[in-house]
Amino acid sequence: MLNAWLYIGLFTLVAAALPAIAIFLAGLLAPKKPNPIKNATYECGVETVGPAWTQLRVQYYLFALAFLIFDVESVLLFPWAVAYQQLPLFAIVEAVIFLAILVGGLFYAWRKGALNWQ
Amino acid sequence: MAVFWQDPITFLRLWLENLLLSWGVPADWALVIRFAVGAVLLVTAALLLVILQLWLERKLIGRIQDRLGPNRVGPWGLLQPIADVLKIFTKEHITPAGADRIPFNLAPVLSVAAALMVWAVIPFSATVFGADLNVGILYLLAVGALGELAIILAGWGSNNKYALLGALRTVAQLISYSVPMTLSALVPVMFSGSLHLSVITRAQEVWFIVLAPVPALIFLTASVAEVGRAPFDLPEAESELVAGYSVEYSGLKFGFFYVAEFLKAFTVSLIFAVLFLGGWRGPGAESYPVLGFVYLMLKSGIVYLLMILFRGTLPRFRIDQVMDLNWKVLTPLALILLMVIALADYFLRGTLPLVRILGLLCINGLAYLVLDRVLSSRERLRRRLVAQPVRPVARPENLITSSDVGGRS
Amino acid sequence: MSALQWVFLVTALITVSAAVMMVASRRMMHAALWLAVALLGVAVVFVTLEASFFAVVQLLVYIGSILIIIVFAIMLTQRSTEAGPRLNPFAWGAAGVAGVVWAALTYIFIRWLMSGTPLQELGASFDDVVPLGKALVDAEGFAVPFEVASVLLLAALIGAVYIAFERRGEGS
Amino acid sequence: MIPLSWYLILSATLFSIGLFAVLARRHAIAILMGIELMLNAVNINLLAFWHYWSQIKGVPQVSGMVFAAMIFVLAAAETAVALALIISAYRRHHTVVVDEMTLLKG
Incomplete structure (x- = not known):
């Protein structure tokens, strides 16, 4: 398994290095004439108001929350899915119950209106 | 031993492996070099594929929208993405x-x-x-x-x-x-x-x-x-x-x-x-x-x-x-x-x-x-109202009447 | 030293320094990005332990979701982050406590290793996913924790939606 | 191969840094990040012991892996609720600095 990971590590290095080198070379080739107007933050031609790192609405958090729960849950299901062919009915029913509990959670969030984009 | 026309990539891989080993490269390093060569080739191939994709997509979307799509640089505009890449590079x-x-x-x-x-x-x-x-x-x-x-x-x-x-x-x-x-x-x-x-x-x-x-x-x-x-x-x-x-x-x-x-x-x-x-x-x-x-x-x-x-x-x-x-x-x-x-x-x-x-x-x-x-x-x-009620569309036959009455709504 | 050991040492160095930078950075967003580096480092450490499943899950759960939810929370509470010192007045005491804990843990670990408990490396061809999957739903094994995990996640979902949604419209 | 002690020392170091963040930082989310770091340290420990011990008894042991998986679940649940609390407190008090929150004093 370590060999496979060695390949992935090398591949990642190559995949990151190639674009990085390309950008570096392009940076050498490209003209460099910065001026304050050009470097100003783009805001449809209007003067920039306030810091850019503004406040968000809670909506984003709620979606991220639902995602977090379902992500962790599906990760737990992957080992189960691998063993699925060798499992007795009891174990399958157990996983179905596991899923059903989370469907309940989804419907709670739905009823509560957490899944409506405002 | 793989035959070239059956499986060219395995053939080349084995060839490279034997070549490296015959040069006296230690087995571990031969593996690393082989992996690195494979990775470089695959990454390059993937990036070159993007150039083909750019052309294909622009051409097809153009045809769907009743346009010609890229047709100036090279035959059927095939060299257009390369021209674009060169331009964006500078x-x-x-x-x-x-x-x-x-x-x-x-x-x-x-x-x-x-x-x-x-x-x-x-x-x-x-x-x-x-x-x-x-x-x-x-x-x-x-x-x-x-x-x-x-x-x-x-x-x-x-x-x-x-x-x-x-x-x-x-x-x-x-x-x-x-x-x-x-x-x-x-x-x-x-x-x-x-x-x-x-x-x-x-x-x-x-x-x-x-x-x-x-x-x-x-x-x-x-x-x-x-x-x-x-x-x-x-x-x-x-x-x-x-x-x-x-x-x-x-x-x-x-x-x-x-x-x-x-x-x-x-x-x-x-x-x-x-x-x-x-x-x-x-x-x-x-x-x-x-x-x-x-x-x-x-x-x-x-x-x-x-x-x-x-x-x-x-x-x-x-x-x-x-x-x-x-x-x-x-x-x-x-x-x-x-x-x-x-x-x-x-x-x-x-x-x-x-x-x-x-x-x-x-x-x-x-x-x-x-x-x-x-x-x-x-x-x-639970469908929520997000837009205005439907307004009449200006068609040639109702253009004058609808503007006279000011619309149905 | 074998190549694997070098990989581990470099990763450990990067992980620890990213963790230190995380504690030291003033801007919360920078802290979150340093945390991302530290988490990636831990994923590589899992790879050296031949726990492929957990290395990938580390990416998927920690970087893919926990870090992102932290970033969203940082953006949501942006207005109050920049003011004041980043450490509280007891920072020196805290450093002392952390140092003592580190020394104690290391001492215990080394003592325990010296006591001569037999250790054996995992076989290289060991697949970590199938036995985990069987154990998770085995009635003799960990079926109860598996279901409890589901209930815990449900409780977290309901609780968090309830808390974050509670006084809607009252906030700015 | 990598000695077990290296993993244990790395995990002790990460745990202590996390502990320091929890004790010393004023920002609530920074404290949470410290907790994440501590949980990661625990996971390194669990998997390291799993790696070195699982063949002692002849059959591969899965307890270490199951515990590590449960830590992931725990971390997710804890983050979700903690961040919801932080956001809720922020909306009420307009601060995320822990010593300035007097939520529990009423």
Whole structure:
């Protein structure tokens, strides 16, 4: 398994290095004439108001929350899915119950209106 | 010993290995060199593929929209993308004032790298694959997380309100759609009993799209959304968010976001082909692995053409529609289908293959029909008013009358 | 030293320094990005332990979702982050406590290793996913924790939606 | 191969840094990040022991892996609720600095 990971590590290095080198070379080739107007933050031609790192609405958090729960849950299901062919009915029913509990959670969030984009 | 015309890549690999060993390179280092050469070749091939994709997509979208598409540079405009690449290569890199330098410059690199990393585990034919990880599918899903990180880096590093809002909105969309994607990716794992992509491919005597058409459909929809292409192209909705997280980028840095997008479009087609369309499987692919490569590329090419068709013909969704489609249709559908298939396949797996296929097909169809009815009736009850009531459209025959009366509303 | 050991040492160095930078950075967003580096480092450490499943899950769960939800929370509470010192007045005491804990843990670990408990490396071809999957739903094994995990996630979802949604419209 | 002690020392170091963040930082989310770091340190420990011990008894042991998986679940649940609390407190008091929150004093 370590060999496979060695390949992935090398591949990642190559995949990151190639674009990085390309950008570096392009940076050498490209003209460099910065001026304050050009470097100003783009805001449809209007003067920039306030810091850019503004406040968000809670909506984003709620979606991220639902995602977090379902992500962790599906990760737990992957080992189960691998063993699925060798499992007795009891174990399958157990996983179905596991899923059903989370469907309940989804419907709670739905009823509560957490899944409506405002 | 592989014969060249049966399996050229294995042939070359063995040749390189023997060459290195005959030069007296230690076995470990020979392995590292072989891996590195393979990685460089594969990355280059993937990036060159993007150039072809750029041409194909512009040409086809042009034809769909009744235009010619690129037709000036080279025969049929074939050299147009190369001209574009050369042009973008020499454009100035503008760094906006107050940008957070390291995240700003890291973002495009990470974005392309995340799209490329998928290629490391894809089994291209019976004998050619990079890394046969024992967690292949999870790796594919996890690499997507790096892409999300890159988008956040871009949005934060730009020091721009539009960029940040666009980035967070994009990430909200991406993470939402990865839920049904992960859930429907569980189905091939259940059928094949492994996370190895090579085993999943081999297990598909019957393509999994036949055994589980609805999860496959969910996976396809979710992967179109993951790529952020039309009709899910809100991240770069010019009319709403200027250009999303890439507003402040210019030159090749901007170009790489573009490259990453096109690359992702092809990699999700590749993933779909591996998980649901039998990967490299096809007549004669076992004994002639080079055929398997051709089959895989054909299959993913067809999925990719389908995505171009979506892009050319479907109007863009609103953000609330995007979220509703995911959380109120795809996710419950995927969850319930997973339960149904898990139970059904337990009872069907001892029976004849044909019975199993037909049974699973029926159950899929039935579950889809029932759930579609249930979910859409809920939707109809709770549909919220977001736009004005319908106003009369100005047509040649009612142009004068409607303006005289001032419209029906 | 073998190549694997070098990989581990470099990763450990990067992880620890990213963790230190995370504690030291003033801007919360920078802290989150340093946390991302530290988490990636931990994923590589899992790879060296031949726990492929957990390395990937680390990427998927920690970087793909926990980090992103933290970033969203940072953006949501942006207005109050920049003011004041980043450490509280008891920072020196805290450093002392952390140092003592580190020394104690290291001492215990080394003592325990010296006591001569037999250790054996995992076989290289060991697949970590199938036994985990079987154990998770085995009635003799960990079926109860598996279901409890589901209930815990449900409780977290309900609780968090309830808390974050509670006084809607009252906030700015 | 890598000695077990290296893993244990790395995990002790990460744990202590996390502990310091929890005790010393004023920002609530920074404290949460410290907790994440501590949980990661625990996971390194669990998997290291799993790696070195699982063949002692002849059959591969899965307890270490199950515990590590449960830690992931725990971390997710804890983050979700903690961040919801932080956001809720922020909306009420407009601060995320822990010593300035007097939520519990009423």
